Amino acid sequence: MRLQITKNWFEIYSEKALLLAGTIFFIAGSLLGYVFNARYDGVFDVHFADRLTLYRPFLDNLINTFSLFTALYAAGRIINKNTRMVDILSTSLISRCVFYVIPVFNINGYLQRITETLLSGLESSRALANPLANVPVADIMVLFLFSILSIGLLVLFVVVAYRGFKTATNAKTVMHKVYFALAIVAAEVLSKIILSIV
């Protein structure tokens, strides 16, 4: 019996409800990024930075959503010429919601501090024999658990994005799945290019 992690909301809810939910999550996620100094510097990238201006996470999210939308819509139109923009837009907005929990782990800059300590330890020539010598065990455990969670969220993102894409385009064959995968990669590349300019 297959375990369903999430219901396929794209089959149940109207485009208006999905767009509204996606927009609310977009705003909430951007605010969380601002509060916890997280940058969404890619379609499936989140990194912590020093003090951010309020507009930065919003702009990052806008670019990422646009990149994902553009790539998925292009792939969708190849598969099915009746693919609607509104369905792909709701897919883009909803699928990115999974990443909006990540900034919360950086309360008081905790995760950023651990990462910086680890990186400085790796850079130090004396620490090459034992790069983790200066990092408390508890921090390593937290980092490990956070890594597992991040991978899980990435998988969830792909699952949600594919469900939305499949519903929007009536994708069925293996080739359609390949188009989807290529679109995700293209979206990441596009977002990196735009974010490097802006």
Place this chain on the structure above:
Amino acid sequence: MKPKLPIHCPSCANALTVSQLSCGTCNTNVSGNYAMPVLLQLSEDEQQFVLEFLLSSGSLKEMASKMDKSYPTVRNKLDDMIEKIQSLNKK
């Protein structure tokens, strides 16, 4: 219980054809070899979908609202049925 009209042979699973029709009033029987109409070759759910489509005046939005499904889901089902009917017509 309303009996379901079978469309595939229970022995070999091939498509069934109509060979006899009868009149319930005067007991006249008509024999021949008639292909099953395309609409009757659809499953019960699919036939119901077609009826709903007609009753909704072809409005997929209305159908989605009645079926508690999203618009693209209903449209996908319609597209799948169009494909199926086209393949049945080719046979």
